[in-house]
């Protein structure tokens with residue numbers, strides 16, 4: 626792994642994701658809170674971050690990435706979160722379903738299904754891992770819905786179908802949201818007859834799209850901390866349907882073989 630401090634080993638770089646992610650803002654804040662002014666947060670994407678982690682891990686090289694749970698990478702590699710004694714990354718939060726104003730009247734069954742949609746980190750992990758192993762996201766979602774038919778049936782119980790009606794779901798290409806959004810699409814199409822378009826966008830445009838009505842819904846709102854800015858900015862211009870998943874975490878993630886345990890250890 627080479628000598629010197631951890632900072633020297635990783636060239637004082639943290640491998641980030643897409644710039645619109647709340648995790649990037651929190652990490653920029655962490656660099657301030659922990660006085661790491663000579664460190665750099667590198668922008669990229671979830672996929673590029675995962676590829677960099679994979680490469681470093683195979684060579685047992687040091688690497689620090691921005692990470693979150695639920696994510697398949699914790700099943701595939703031995704990783705740890707760096708402790709965050711200052712609490713920059715907030716407490717546990719929830720993923721919420723957020724829809725455009727007026728959806729309830731425009732598509733009542735979809736609205737009701739979206740309102741009922743909730744699952745667990747373990748359930749999401751099944752879909753996420755299948756996609757990480759190379760399965761097409763739509764196929765992975767369809768398989769999960771087939772294997773969990775009773776649960777999907779509950780989400781649509783006694784709701785009339787609305788055959789052919791169009792819906793747009795906005796999402797960002799975060800692994801967790803690729804999984805959830807595809808599952809919701811499968812259920813809305815397969816069980817209620819909607820025609821669902823998936824709009825892959827950045828985080829800012831996702832929230833803006835719900836607020837201005839160009840998208841109908843999203844299942845990707847991390848609250849109360851991660852998307853707080855967007856949540857406040859568009860207040861009144863969307864409807865928050867509450868949590869669809871509980872038990873998330875965000876922070877700086879490193880392989881277990883690295884001999885550091887806290888963000889504070891980066892200072893030396």
Ligand code: PBE
Pocket residue numbers: 642645646647648649693799801802828847851852875
């Ligand atoms: N994430 C995954 C997102 C929310 C979902 C943690 C990368 C973010 O930071 O905005």
